[in-house]
Amino acid sequence: MVSPAPGSGPRLHADTDVCAGAGQCVRAAPELFDQDDGGLVVLLAADVPQASLPRALDAVDLCPSGAIGLR
Amino acid sequence: MTPSAPRTPAAGESAEPVAFPLARSCPFSPPEAYAAMRGNGGLTRAAVPGGKEAWLVTGFDDVRTALSHPASSSDARHPAFPALGDGEQAVAAELRPFIRMDPPEHTRVRRMLVGEFTVRRVQAMRPAVEEICREQADHLLSLPAPADLVGEYANRVSTTVICRLLGVPMEDLEFFRRVTSVSGARSSTAAEVGAALSDLFGLIDRLIDEKAQDPGDDLISRLVNGPLARGEITRTSLLSQIGITLNAGHETSRNMIPLAALDLLRHPDQLELLREDPSLWAAAVDELLRHLSVADVITLRVATEDIPLEGATIPAGDGYIALLAAADHDPRAFPEPERLDITRTRRNHVAFGYGAHQCVGQNLGRLEIEVALRVLFEKAPGLRPAVPLEDLPLRSSSAIFGLEEVPVSW
Numbered sequence: 001m002v003s004p005a006p007g008s009g010p011r012l013h014a015d016t017d018v019c020a021g022a023g024q025c026v027r028a029a030p031e032l033f034d035q036d037d038g039g040l041v042v043l044l045a046a047d048v049p050q051a052s053l054p055r056a057l058d059a060v061d062l063c064p065s066g067a068i069g070l071r
Numbered sequence: 072m073t074p075s076a077p078r079t080p081a082a083g084e085s086a087e088p089v090a091f092p093l094a095r096s097c098p099f100s101p102p103e104a105y106a107a108m109r110g111n112g113g114l115t116r117a118a119v120p121g122g123k124e125a126w127l128v129t130g131f132d133d134v135r136t137a138l139s140h141p142a143s144s145s146d147a148r149h150p151a152f153p154a155l156g157d158g159e160q161a162v163a164a165e166l167r168p169f170i171r172m173d174p175p176e177h178t179r180v181r182r183m184l185v186g187e188f189t190v191r192r193v194q195a196m197r198p199a200v201e202e203i204c205r206e207q208a209d210h211l212l213s214l215p216a217p218a219d220l221v222g223e224y225a226n227r228v229s230t231t232v233i234c235r236l237l238g239v240p241m242e243d244l245e246f247f248r249r250v251t252s253v254s255g256a257r258s259s260t261a262a263e264v265g266a267a268l269s270d271l272f273g274l275i276d277r278l279i280d281e282k283a284q285d286p287g288d289d290l291i292s293r294l295v296n297g298p299l300a301r302g303e304i305t306r307t308s309l310l311s312q313i314g315i316t317l318n319a320g321h322e323t324s325r326n327m328i329p330l331a332a333l334d335l336l337r338h339p340d341q342l343e344l345l346r347e348d349p350s351l352w353a354a355a356v357d358e359l360l361r362h363l364s365v366a367d368v369i370t371l372r373v374a375t376e377d378i379p380l381e382g383a384t385i386p387a388g389d390g391y392i393a394l395l396a397a398a399d400h401d402p403r404a405f406p407e408p409e410r411l412d413i414t415r416t417r418r419n420h421v422a423f424g425y426g427a428h429q430c431v432g433q434n435l436g437r438l439e440i441e442v443a444l445r446v447l448f449e450k451a452p453g454l455r456p457a458v459p460l461e462d463l464p465l466r467s468s469s470a471i472f473g474l475e476e477v478p479v480s481w
Contacts, residue, residue: 021431023188023190
């Protein structure tokens, strides 16, 4: 399988201003998200590998505060 | 909206408001009336204690919308705030726990706490929680059967875990258990609850002083020597925030663990799946959370502007309650919602709420429930209820649903 060039696939964004620190994204996709010491979202990878796409969508759906999105 | 415009936002609404809260007839299902309310176009009018009326939101999508909309206010000082208990609104308006605040104030206080409950921090607590559960299971099983799974196991696990996290010394644990058993009991009078809360606040007040002098590796020490010392929070507010964290962290797990144990015993096929493949435990905990949704009526809100839902609109200025158990039993979101099925792939239940107020301790809650159940079934493979499930006394008047006691044999 050929991976798309970086930047051509779906990209994640995270907004720490609205993040509620629930940690749902880390549970859903630990390879894409982390929390800083204060509990707020840290994006580990903005470009989503194909294999992680279902988990990225899960994370977006589970986030209670609308802090993360995929576009 | 003109003053003469009808306030009725939905067709099919019954003329008489429903008396709320409603009792469960079965501990493992939401009140039966929720199912019929889903046909009301999304909103049902309810009469809540104290003579006020509020809207009940029951659909999964509607509940998520109603809890994440910017016009959703949690501020108990609003006259339309649909409090469910005598004096609940006055107490919340005075103490101002962060669960009853709006942004930006809510955001500021919540952010003092979220770092304590990150996925990583909670994972690091697993060995300590396992040790606590083993000790308490040994205690339970040392008693003559039948023994009470609530008082002799779940309550001891949840109080020990939350007190250790916050830094309540072990010598104060019995005092904390006594006080919270009074403040959360259906049989307690308002005066008894007031006295118990005052005792609890006295304990926290003393701990704030002690931890300023001699800080430990615990949540209260970090809040006292961080935000309080820096003047970012008043001592009065800190007392309230520690009080709600202790209470919420204790009562939820205390109620969930025995209900979840019984729910699995009622579904031996599901328990068998877990015995064959322990990696299913994480999913099982989320399914038990969905199925039982014990915090059903904690989500009291006021619409500060019109909040449009799927088939209706919550009018500006009205109080509403987004029913978590109703959402988690919406068949459009969870087919055959009454069935406990730990292999469900969809796990976006709202048992911990939704929006900016979603439970700050949810990761610890999941860990506690999982470990408490695993240890219990491992140490007592023959665990069974000692009375018919229909005879178990329900704890319906509390904000968090639970059972008063659960006699078990093994």
